[in-house]
Amino acid sequence: MSHNPLEVICIILSFCSLIVTIFCALVHIIVPKLRRNPGQLVLYNCIIQLVADVNWFWVSIDKNSYFNSLKPKCHILGGIVSACLLLQILYTLYLCIEILILVHKKIATPHTNRIRMYHLTTLIILSIVLGTEISRKEFGDNNQIFCFFEQLSLSEKMFFLVSGVSIIIIWVLSTIILKKLNKKVSNLTKRYLKVTILLTFLITLSALMGVIVMASPNSNIFKQLALFLACPTGLVVGLGRLWSKSLMRELKWKICKRRINLRNTYVISESLLEGSVIKFQEEPMCLAEYFESNNLKTLMKILTSLSLRFSSSQTNYEAYKKYKEYYFEEEDFFREISKINASNLEELYDPNLTVTEYNADIFVKIRESKSIFDSDLQGVFLNNENFVKMRKKRFLDGGKSGSLLFCTYNKKYIIKIITEDEAHVFLDILKIYSNRILNCPESKLVRIYGLFQIKPYKLYILLMENLFENSEKMTIFDLKGSRVNRKTLRGSGKNQSANTSVQKDEDFLNSGIQIAFDSEAEKIIQVLGEDFLLLRGMEMTDYSLIIGIDLSKLDNESARVSDGIVFGIIDFLQKYNIAKKSEKHFKSLFYKTNEISAADPEFYYRRIKEFLNKIFTR
Incomplete structure (x- = not known):
C-alpha cells in the first residue's frame, strides 16, 4: 500500500511518539522523585498516551486494515479511544491547575485531596459521556478516520463540548501562569508549563480539525491534518518532561550505580582556609581512621541537608498529615555548597536526597516558644566555622550509645543521630512532650527543635538546644x-x-x-x-x-x-x-x-x- 508524504510523516511521528512515551513512563518508574506532585499527573498522561499512540500508529500505517479488522469491535475500541482522548485533556487541565498552585503559592501545598478530587471529577465526566454512548449505542465508524463516536451523535457533541471547555480553561490558566513567572520559579515548574502549553497547542489544533471534519465529512485534508497533529503528542510530553541535563545525569546515576572504593574516603584537609576543605585519602586506612572518616562524611551530609531544608530559597516540599518531605533540585544543592570555602563537596550530591520533617507544625511552635524562627537557622549548619570544628574533630560525647553528636559553631544547637526505634518512640510521645514544655516553660526537659529523616541515607536526626553554651x-x-x-x-x-x-x-x-x-x-x-x-x-x-x-x-x-x-x-x-x-x-x-x-x-x-x-x- 502506497502512502503520501503526510501519511509517511504520521507513521514516523506516531512510532517515535510511542517509543518516547514508553521511555518516559519507565523513567518515572525508575526515578521516584519524578512522581512527586505534579509529576504523577505526567505519568498518568504517559500511560493514557500509550493507548493513543498505538491507535495513531495503526491508523497511519494502514487505515484499511484498521477498519476491516476492527469493524465488528469498533464500538469497543471507540469507547477506549474516546476515553483516552478525554482523559488526556482532563489530566492536562489538572496539571495546569497544579502548576498555577506552585507558581501562585510558591510551595507545593497539600495535594492528596486535590488528586482524589481530580480522579472523582474524571470518573463522573467519563461516566456521563460513556454512559450516554453505551446507552444510545453511538460508538463506531465515522468520518474521523478512526474508531470513535458515530458522526454528529449526542455523545460526539458532548465530547467536543467537554474538550472545548477544558481547552479554554487551560489557555486561560496558562496565560495567568505566564504573567506570574519570575526567577524564583523552579526550572522543573517551567518544564511542566512548557509540556502543558505544547501539548495543549497540539490538542487544540487537532480538536479544531476534528470539528471541521464533523461539519464537513468529505474534507480529507483536514482528516489528515487532525491525525498529523495528534501523532506527536507523546513526543511533546516525553521530550518536554525529560529534556534536562540534570535529569539525564540522574538517570545515568540511577542505572549505572557508582562503585564505592573504600580507599577513596573523605578526610578534612589541614588547609581549610586555603580553599581545600576536603581531599581524597588514597592510601589504605586502619579501621579507626575509616570510621572516623565515615563519621565526617555522615556529618557533612547532615549539615548539607539541614542547610538545604532551612535555605531561604527552599520552596519545594510535599505536605502530608504528619510530615513534610522536602526535595531539592541539583541547582539547589550546588547553590548551597557554593556559599562555603570548600572543594569536592559535589561528591556528596545524591539525586535522591530528600529531608522528611516530622510534625513540622509542632516543632515550629516549640522553636517559636524560644524565639527561634526558620530565618534564624539559615547559615547555621553549612559554614566554614562548622568545618573548622570538624577538622579539629570536635564532637560531643554520645554516651554509651555512641551516637554522633555535633554542636554548631554558635553553640546554640546540637545535632544528634538517633535510631529508627528512638524516632518512633519520640513520635509516640511527641504530643505529651510538646504540651509539657509549651505549657510549662520551666520544664527541664531538653528542647528538641526538630525530628528529621535524611534519605536515602536512612539517618534520623534530632535538632536540640544546647543546654551549656558556656561549657x-x-x-x-x-x-x-x-x-x-x-x-x-x-x-x-x-x-x-x-x-x-x-x-x-x-x-x-x-x-x-x-x-x-x-x-x-x-x-x-x-x-x-x-x-x-x-x-x-x-x-x-x-x-x-x-x-x-x-x-x-x-x-x-x-x-x-x-x-x-x-x-x-x-x-x-x-x-x-x-x-x-x-x-x-x-x-x-x-x-x-x-x-x-x-x-x-x-x-x-x-x-x-x-x-x-x-x-x-x-
Missing part, C-alpha cells in the same frame, strides 16, 4: 542514680578542671559538691519531680539528669554552690523494652539489682528522685 567554664555531670559503670576513667572531684569529659554519678558523689537548697532550688526540685513523673507515665527509663556547674562559683571550703548551675533532662527516648529487660537481668548476675542503670520505669523514677535529694544540702 568551657563548666563541669558537666550526667546522673542516673545508678552506681554500676557510672564513673569516668579520669579523676573526679571539685578540683577537676572544667571542659573535661562529661562525668557521672560516682564522680559527683566523690567530688563532695553540694548544691545549696534555697527557694529557687525548691522550685527546680518540684519541676524536675514533675518531669520525672511524666516520663514514668510514658514508661521511659534510662534517661539522665544532666547538671552543669560553673566551678568558679564554687565555695572551695564548703564545696557548696548556689548559682551558675544548669539543669536538664536528656536521653528520654528509651522504653523499658525487651532489650532493657535483658540488660537488667544480665547485669544482675554481677551487680545489685537496685544499682543497675536499666530498670523498670517505676523503680527508675523513685531512684533518680532519691538521688536528686542527695545533691542538695540545706
Whole structure:
C-alpha cells in the first residue's frame, strides 16, 4: 500500500511518539522523585498516551486494515479511544491547575485531596459521556478516520463540548501562569508549563480539525491534518518532561550505580582556609581512621541537608498529615555548597536526597516558644566555622550509645543521630512532650527543635538546644542514680578542671559538691519531680539528669554552690523494652539489682528522685 508524504510523516511521528512515551513512563518508574506532585499527573498522561499512540500508529500505517479488522469491535475500541482522548485533556487541565498552585503559592501545598478530587471529577465526566454512548449505542465508524463516536451523535457533541471547555480553561490558566513567572520559579515548574502549553497547542489544533471534519465529512485534508497533529503528542510530553541535563545525569546515576572504593574516603584537609576543605585519602586506612572518616562524611551530609531544608530559597516540599518531605533540585544543592570555602563537596550530591520533617507544625511552635524562627537557622549548619570544628574533630560525647553528636559553631544547637526505634518512640510521645514544655516553660526537659529523616541515607536526626553554651567554664555531670559503670576513667572531684569529659554519678558523689537548697532550688526540685513523673507515665527509663556547674562559683571550703548551675533532662527516648529487660537481668548476675542503670520505669523514677535529694544540702 502506497502512502503520501503526510501519511509517511504520521507513521514516523506516531512510532517515535510511542517509543518516547514508553521511555518516559519507565523513567518515572525508575526515578521516584519524578512522581512527586505534579509529576504523577505526567505519568498518568504517559500511560493514557500509550493507548493513543498505538491507535495513531495503526491508523497511519494502514487505515484499511484498521477498519476491516476492527469493524465488528469498533464500538469497543471507540469507547477506549474516546476515553483516552478525554482523559488526556482532563489530566492536562489538572496539571495546569497544579502548576498555577506552585507558581501562585510558591510551595507545593497539600495535594492528596486535590488528586482524589481530580480522579472523582474524571470518573463522573467519563461516566456521563460513556454512559450516554453505551446507552444510545453511538460508538463506531465515522468520518474521523478512526474508531470513535458515530458522526454528529449526542455523545460526539458532548465530547467536543467537554474538550472545548477544558481547552479554554487551560489557555486561560496558562496565560495567568505566564504573567506570574519570575526567577524564583523552579526550572522543573517551567518544564511542566512548557509540556502543558505544547501539548495543549497540539490538542487544540487537532480538536479544531476534528470539528471541521464533523461539519464537513468529505474534507480529507483536514482528516489528515487532525491525525498529523495528534501523532506527536507523546513526543511533546516525553521530550518536554525529560529534556534536562540534570535529569539525564540522574538517570545515568540511577542505572549505572557508582562503585564505592573504600580507599577513596573523605578526610578534612589541614588547609581549610586555603580553599581545600576536603581531599581524597588514597592510601589504605586502619579501621579507626575509616570510621572516623565515615563519621565526617555522615556529618557533612547532615549539615548539607539541614542547610538545604532551612535555605531561604527552599520552596519545594510535599505536605502530608504528619510530615513534610522536602526535595531539592541539583541547582539547589550546588547553590548551597557554593556559599562555603570548600572543594569536592559535589561528591556528596545524591539525586535522591530528600529531608522528611516530622510534625513540622509542632516543632515550629516549640522553636517559636524560644524565639527561634526558620530565618534564624539559615547559615547555621553549612559554614566554614562548622568545618573548622570538624577538622579539629570536635564532637560531643554520645554516651554509651555512641551516637554522633555535633554542636554548631554558635553553640546554640546540637545535632544528634538517633535510631529508627528512638524516632518512633519520640513520635509516640511527641504530643505529651510538646504540651509539657509549651505549657510549662520551666520544664527541664531538653528542647528538641526538630525530628528529621535524611534519605536515602536512612539517618534520623534530632535538632536540640544546647543546654551549656558556656561549657568551657563548666563541669558537666550526667546522673542516673545508678552506681554500676557510672564513673569516668579520669579523676573526679571539685578540683577537676572544667571542659573535661562529661562525668557521672560516682564522680559527683566523690567530688563532695553540694548544691545549696534555697527557694529557687525548691522550685527546680518540684519541676524536675514533675518531669520525672511524666516520663514514668510514658514508661521511659534510662534517661539522665544532666547538671552543669560553673566551678568558679564554687565555695572551695564548703564545696557548696548556689548559682551558675544548669539543669536538664536528656536521653528520654528509651522504653523499658525487651532489650532493657535483658540488660537488667544480665547485669544482675554481677551487680545489685537496685544499682543497675536499666530498670523498670517505676523503680527508675523513685531512684533518680532519691538521688536528686542527695545533691542538695540545706
